[in-house]
Amino acid sequence: MTHALVEAGAQVVVVDRMVDGHGGDRRNLVGLDVDLLECDIGDPAVADGLADVDVIFNVAGQVSHTASMRDPIRDLQLNALSHAAFLETVRRVNPGARVVHTSTRQVYGRAKGERVDETQHAAPVDVNGVAKWAGEQLHLVYHQAYGIASTCLRLTNVYGPRQRLTSDELGFLPVFFRRALTGDAIQLFGDGSQRRDVLHVDDVVSALFAATDPGVAGEVLNVGGPRDHTLVEIARLITSLAGSGNAPVVVPWPQEHRAIDIGSFHTDGSKIEAALGWSASIDLEQGVGSTLAFYRERPWYLSST
Amino acid sequence: MTHALVEAGAQVVVVDRMVDGHGGDRRNLVGLDVDLLECDIGDPAVADGLADVDVIFNVAGQVSHTASMRDPIRDLQLNALSHAAFLETVRRVNPGARVVHTSTRQVYGRAKGERVDETQHAAPVDVNGVAKWAGEQLHLVYHQAYGIASTCLRLTNVYGPRQRLTSDELGFLPVFFRRALTGDAIQLFGDGSQRRDVLHVDDVVSALFAATDPGVAGEVLNVGGPRDHTLVEIARLITSLAGSGNAPVVVPWPQEHRAIDIGSFHTDGSKIEAALGWSASIDLEQGVGSTLAFYRERPWYLSST
Numbered sequence: 001m002t003h004a005l006v007e008a009g010a011q012v013v014v015v016d017r018m019v020d021g022h023g024g025d026r027r028n029l030v031g032l033d034v035d036l037l038e039c040d041i042g043d044p045a046v047a048d049g050l051a052d053v054d055v056i057f058n059v060a061g062q063v064s065h066t067a068s069m070r071d072p073i074r075d076l077q078l079n080a081l082s083h084a085a086f087l088e089t090v091r092r093v094n095p096g097a098r099v100v101h102t103s104t105r106q107v108y109g110r111a112k113g114e115r116v117d118e119t120q121h122a123a124p125v126d127v128n129g130v131a132k133w134a135g136e137q138l139h140l141v142y143h144q145a146y147g148i149a150s151t152c153l154r155l156t157n158v159y160g161p162r163q164r165l166t167s168d169e170l171g172f173l174p175v176f177f178r179r180a181l182t183g184d185a186i187q188l189f190g191d192g193s194q195r196r197d198v199l200h201v202d203d204v205v206s207a208l209f210a211a212t213d214p215g216v217a218g219e220v221l222n223v224g225g226p227r228d229h230t231l232v233e234i235a236r237l238i239t240s241l242a243g244s245g246n247a248p249v250v251v252p253w254p255q256e257h258r259a260i261d262i263g264s265f266h267t268d269g270s271k272i273e274a275a276l277g278w279s280a281s282i283d284l285e286q287g288v289g290s291t292l293a294f295y296r297e298r299p300w301y302l303s304s305t
Numbered sequence: 306m307t308h309a310l311v312e313a314g315a316q317v318v319v320v321d322r323m324v325d326g327h328g329g330d331r332r333n334l335v336g337l338d339v340d341l342l343e344c345d346i347g348d349p350a351v352a353d354g355l356a357d358v359d360v361i362f363n364v365a366g367q368v369s370h371t372a373s374m375r376d377p378i379r380d381l382q383l384n385a386l387s388h389a390a391f392l393e394t395v396r397r398v399n400p401g402a403r404v405v406h407t408s409t410r411q412v413y414g415r416a417k418g419e420r421v422d423e424t425q426h427a428a429p430v431d432v433n434g435v436a437k438w439a440g441e442q443l444h445l446v447y448h449q450a451y452g453i454a455s456t457c458l459r460l461t462n463v464y465g466p467r468q469r470l471t472s473d474e475l476g477f478l479p480v481f482f483r484r485a486l487t488g489d490a491i492q493l494f495g496d497g498s499q500r501r502d503v504l505h506v507d508d509v510v511s512a513l514f515a516a517t518d519p520g521v522a523g524e525v526l527n528v529g530g531p532r533d534h535t536l537v538e539i540a541r542l543i544t545s546l547a548g549s550g551n552a553p554v555v556v557p558w559p560q561e562h563r564a565i566d567i568g569s570f571h572t573d574g575s576k577i578e579a580a581l582g583w584s585a586s587i588d589l590e591q592g593v594g595s596t597l598a599f600y601r602e603r604p605w606y607l608s609s610t
Contacts, residue, residue, distance in 0.1 A: 122427060
C-alpha cells in the first residue's frame with residue numbers, strides 16, 4: 001500500500017510498532033521517500049503524524065489466531081485497545097480525516113451458508129476474531145457518535161509480495177510460499193479439503209483505495225478473492241509453479257489449530273461490488289506466479305526475523 | 306444474588322474489586338457469612354476462590370455508557386481484558402465449573418424492530434456495548450475451544466434493592482429512585498417518550514439461577530422485563546409511589562447522552578422462556594413499591610459514595 005501511495009504521488013507517514021514476529025519490516029520501505037513513526041498506533045506520539053493527513057489507512061493489528069489463544073490479553077491490546085486510543089487521537093487532532101480500517105473474515109467464525117455476506121452474525125471462534133470485531137466496531141461507534149468517517153473492510157486470507165514468510169503464525173499462505181521456495185513439502189492439516197477464497201495484496205490495496213469513497217463511511221464491507229479453492233489446490237499450484245518437486249503432505253491436525261478451525265469459507269463480495277464497483281481481479285495462478293518471482297529475487301525474505 | 310445464594314444454603318466467595326463509583330459496596334454484604342476477595346476478576350489471586358466452586362456467576366463489569374465514551378480504554382479493560390484473564394484462570398484451575406456471564410442489551414444498539422431477539426445483529430452505539438460484546442464472546446470462544454460451560458445473559462435495565470443510588474452514571478433507574486426519595490424532580494431527557502422494559506434485581510437473580518441449566522451452555526439469552534413502559538410512565542410511577550410530590554420535568558438532551566442514545570428498546574425474551582421456562586415475574590408497580598420501601602429503611606444509600 002505504501003509503495004502504491006508513493007507511486008501515486010502521495011505524501012505518506014508510516015506508523016508501525018515493528019512488533020517482533022509481526023509483518024512490519026524496515027526493508028519493505030527501502031528506497032521510498034516516506035516518514036516512519038516507529039510506535040504503536042495507540043501511542044499519543046501518533047498525533048504528530050496524523051494531524052495533517054487526508055486519509056488514514058488503519059491496517060495495524062495482530063493477525064495470528066493461534067497466538068491470540070496463547071495470549072488473549074495481548075491480542076485484545078493490539079487489536080482493540082490500541083485502536084480505541086488511536087481513535088481518541090484522531091478525534092482530537094484530525095476528526096475530518098477519512099479512516100479505512102482493515103478487519104477480517106475471522107469475525108464471522110464458521111460459515112453458515114455457501115457464501116458469507118455481511119448479514120451473517122459475527123460469531124468468532126477465537127480471541128483474534130473477538131478482538132478484531134471490537135476494533136472495527138469502535139470505528140463505527142466513533143463514526144456514529146463523533147462523525148469520524150470510518151469504513152471497515154473484512155479481508156479474507158491475503159498473500160503476495162512483502163509478507164513476512166518466516167513466521168508460522170501469520171496465516172497459512174506465507175507458510176505455503178516459504179516451504180515451496182525452500183523445497184520443503186507443504187503440510188496440510190487434516191485432508192486439505194477446506195476451501196478458501198484468497199486475496200492478492202494488490203487487490204487489497206485497490207480495495208483500500210476504493211473504500212475511501214465517502215459513500216461507504218460507516219459501513220462494513222467484505223473483501224474476498226476472485227474465487228474459492230481447496231487448500232490442496234492452492235498448495236499444489238504453489239508447489240508446481242515454484243518447481244520444488246515436493247508434493248504437499250497431509251498431517252494430523254495440531255490441537256491448537258483444530259480447536260479454532262472454521263472449515264471452509266467463501267466470501268460474498270456483492271456489497272462492495274454494488275457500492276464501489278470493486279471486485280478482486282488477480283486470479284490465483286497469476287498472483288502466485290508473480291509472488292514467487294518477487295521472493296526469488298529477494299531471498300532475504302526466507303530468513304528474515 | 307449473594308443474599309439469595311446464602312439463603313439457599315450455598316457457600317459463597319464474592320470477588321469484587323470495589324471500583325470507585327461502581328456498584329460494589331461492602332455494606333451490601335453485612336451479616337452474610339461469605340468470603341470476600343477484594344480484587345479484579347482478572348487478577349491471578351482469583352484462582353484461590355475459583356478452584357473448588359461448582360458455579361461461577363461472572364457479573365463483574367463497568368456499566369456506564371457515558372463513562373465508556375470518556376475513557377474507552379478503561380471500559381475495554383474492565384469489560385473485556387479482565388474477562389479474558391479471568392477465563393484463563395478458570396481454564397487453568399477449574400475448567401469444569403459452570404459459568405454464567407451477564408452481558409447487556411446494549412450490544413444490540415438501536416432496535417431494528419418492535420421487539421429485539423437474539424437474531425438481531427450486535428451493532429453497539431457506544432464503547433460499553435463493544436466491550437461487553439467482546440466479554441461475552443470470549444466466554445463463547447472458551448466454550449467452543451476448551452469446553453468451558455459458559456452462558457451469557459443480555460440484561461435490560463435493572464433496578465431494585467442494593468443498587469448504588471448516588472452515581473448519575475449507572476443507568477437512569479437509580480437516578481430516578483434517588484431523586485424521588487430525596488424529593489427532587491426526576492429529569493427526563495428529550496420528551497421521555499422512549500420505551501424500555503425494566504427488570505427487578507430479583508428477576509435477574511432467578512434468571513441467573515435458571516441459566517445454570519447445562520442445556521444452555523454456549524448460548525446467549527436475552528433477559529427482559531415483564532413489559533415495556535415509557536420513561537415518563539416509569540418516572541411518574543416512582544414519583545407517585547415515593548409521594549415526593551415533585552412531578553418529572555423534561556430537560557434538553559445532554560450532548561454526551563444524545564450521541565449514544567438508542568431510543569426505545571423492548572426485549573424479546575422468547576428464547577430463554579422456551580429454553581428454561583423463565584420469564585420476568587415482578588411487575589413495575591410491585592417492584593418499585595418494594596424497592597422504595599427497602600431504601601426508606603436504609604437511608605445511607607442516598608449518601609453512599
